[in-house]
Amino acid sequence: MSLREKQMIERRHRILDAAERLIRKTGGTDFSVRTLASVAEVAPATPFNLFSSKEALLYALLSRSLDTIISEGLKFKSPNRLFHIVEAATNAVDMFARDPEFMRPLYRVLLGVSDDVHRPRFMERSIGYWKTAVATIPDQKLLSTERQRNFLTAAIQAQFLGLLEFWVHQEFDDDTFRQHSVYGVLSNIMGLLDSENKEQMLPLFQKVIEGLQHFEW
Structure with a gap:
C-alpha cells in the first residue's frame, strides 16, 4: 500500500x-x-x-457499526446449534442497547433516508447476517432448500427491522426490544421444526410468552 x-x-x-x-x-x-x-x-x-456525499458518509458509518454486529453477533455460547438463531437476535439487540446514544440517531438514517445506492448495499450485508444465523439451524424437512431458507431469512430480517424502528424512536425499551425479537424469531421457526427440535424450543418459547427479561445460554 x-x-x-x-x-x-x-x-x-x-x-x-x-x-x-x-x-x-x-x-x-x-x-x-x-x-x-x-x-x-x-x-x-x-x-x-x-x-462523495454526507449520505454516503453516514452509510459508511452504518457499515462500520454493522461490521461489529456481524463479527460479535454471530459468536454463539450455546452448545446446541438449534438456539443459535435466537442468540443472533439477542446479541444484535444487546449491541444496540449498549450504545443507544449513538445507535439510535445513526439508525434513524437507515430508517428515514431513501438512498438508491448505499441502502441496498447495506441491506444486502444485513441480510447476510441473518442468512448466516439461519444456516445454523439443524437440518429440517421444511428448511431443506435454499428457497425455503431465503424466505425464512427475509421474514426474520423484516421482523427485526420493524422492532428496531420502535426501539430507535424510543417506543420500545431495551427489554421489550429483546423480548419481541426472541418471540419473533421463535414464531418464524417453530412451525418449521420437527417434533424433537420443537420440543427443545418450547421452554424458551414459554419463557418469552411469560415475559422474558434475560436468558442464559
Whole structure:
C-alpha cells in the first residue's frame, strides 16, 4: 500500500470517528459537513472528496457499526446449534442497547433516508447476517432448500427491522426490544421444526410468552 493510500484511509477513519463524536454530542446527524471537517481537522472539501456525499458518509458509518454486529453477533455460547438463531437476535439487540446514544440517531438514517445506492448495499450485508444465523439451524424437512431458507431469512430480517424502528424512536425499551425479537424469531421457526427440535424450543418459547427479561445460554 502506498503512502498516499495509507493517508487516505487514515483520513477516512478520522472523519468517521469525528462523525461518531458529533452524533454522540448532538444526538442527531444534522451537523454540517463543514462542522464535521473542523472536528476531524481536515480541509472542508475532504469529506466530499473521500465520501462523495454526507449520505454516503453516514452509510459508511452504518457499515462500520454493522461490521461489529456481524463479527460479535454471530459468536454463539450455546452448545446446541438449534438456539443459535435466537442468540443472533439477542446479541444484535444487546449491541444496540449498549450504545443507544449513538445507535439510535445513526439508525434513524437507515430508517428515514431513501438512498438508491448505499441502502441496498447495506441491506444486502444485513441480510447476510441473518442468512448466516439461519444456516445454523439443524437440518429440517421444511428448511431443506435454499428457497425455503431465503424466505425464512427475509421474514426474520423484516421482523427485526420493524422492532428496531420502535426501539430507535424510543417506543420500545431495551427489554421489550429483546423480548419481541426472541418471540419473533421463535414464531418464524417453530412451525418449521420437527417434533424433537420443537420440543427443545418450547421452554424458551414459554419463557418469552411469560415475559422474558434475560436468558442464559
